[in-house]
Amino acid sequence: MFYDNHNHSEFSFDGEHTSVETAASAAASKGLGGLCFTDHCDFTVPEIKAEMEPVVCEVFDVDAQQAEIDKVKEKMQGRIRLFKGIEVGLNIESRDKIREHLASHRFDEVIASVHYLDGHDPWMGPEYYYKGKTFKESYGRYLECLYEEMTWLGDFDIMGHYDYIARYASYPEASIMYRDFPDIFDAMFKYLAENGKALEINTKSYSLDRGTILDSDVLKRFRELGGEAVSLGSDSHEPGRVGTDFEKFAAMVKDAGFRYLAHFEQRRLVMETI
Numbered sequence: 001m002f003y004d005n006h007n008h009s010e011f012s013f014d015g016e017h018t019s020v021e022t023a024a025s026a027a028a029s030k031g032l033g034g035l036c037f038t039d040h041c042d043f044t045v046p047e048i049k050a051e052m053e054p055v056v057c058e059v060f061d062v063d064a065q066q067a068e069i070d071k072v073k074e075k076m077q078g079r080i081r082l083f084k085g086i087e088v089g090l091n092i093e094s095r096d097k098i099r100e101h102l103a104s105h106r107f108d109e110v111i112a113s114v115h116y117l118d119g120h121d122p123w124m125g126p127e128y129y130y131k132g133k134t135f136k137e138s139y140g141r142y143l144e145c146l147y148e149e150m151t152w153l154g155d156f157d158i159m160g161h162y163d164y165i166a167r168y169a170s171y172p173e174a175s176i177m178y179r180d181f182p183d184i185f186d187a188m189f190k191y192l193a194e195n196g197k198a199l200e201i202n203t204k205s206y207s208l209d210r211g212t213i214l215d216s217d218v219l220k221r222f223r224e225l226g227g228e229a230v231s232l233g234s235d236s237h238e239p240g241r242v243g244t245d246f247e248k249f250a251a252m253v254k255d256a257g258f259r260y261l262a263h264f265e266q267r268r269l270v271m272e273t274i
């Protein structure tokens with residue numbers, strides 16, 4: 001029974017085609033055990049993006065989303081377990097707002113991600129954030145930013161898509177390999193392991209044309225440093241994508257020496273045997 005711990009619905013600014021109900025039905029048909037809705041919450045959107053797409057609020061309405069999840073839960077009558085999450089976009093400029101927001105709502109699960117950094121939106125492509133940087137500089141800076149902000153926050157459960165930054169780059173190095181960034185990976189893994197937090201395998205990163213792969217050394221090293229919690233997330237923005245490639249990646253997790261997959265209920269870590 002797999003749990004998909006990273007999904008977007010119509011409550012996300014970029015999830016307009018996915019109702020909570022259609023995503024839940026898709027997950028139930030695929031035989032998933034549970035689905036967590038982790039809509040976007042980015043308080044700071046870079047000016048350069050805001051100029052292109054004015055008036056887009058990237059903070060979802062938590063109360064409305066949770067009410068809808070409750071409604072669908074009732075309708076689905078136990079066919080699938082649904083959870084209430086948030087994907088919070090870390091940013092040094094939003095620190096106080098993030099902390100306040102998390103403290104004033106109840107969630108099953110909090111994913112800590114970085115979508116914007118240094119005034120840029122990597123999604124805008126090679127001419128922006130990446131310009132003039134080597135792959136090591138681009139990816140390394142992203143990993144450092146994720147590490148700095150998540151350790152500052154502390155109040156989260158899953159470290160989201162560490163390889164997000166590889167998705168929109170154009171370097172021949174399409175993947176983030178452990179061997180290229182051992183120091184920052186080790187710092188991240190120690191922190192996650194010591195604090196009972198999960199490393200996310202975001203399967204969307206590996207299903208884009210870019211050819212990004214999951215480096216098995218990333219998993220092995222996390223295990224070596226005491227990591228136990230690995231979370232699978234499809235990062236779906238449409239119902240057909242829930243649970244994408246979970247069997248394949250669960251097998252990789254098992255091969256790396258893990259015995260369980262993680263999910264969260266009312267912010268508590270739950271481990272399911274693989």
Ligand SMILES: [Zn+2]
Nearest residue numbers: 087113160161
């Ligand atoms: Zn994300």
Ligand SMILES: [Zn+2]
Nearest residue numbers: 006008087235
């Ligand atoms: Zn996401």
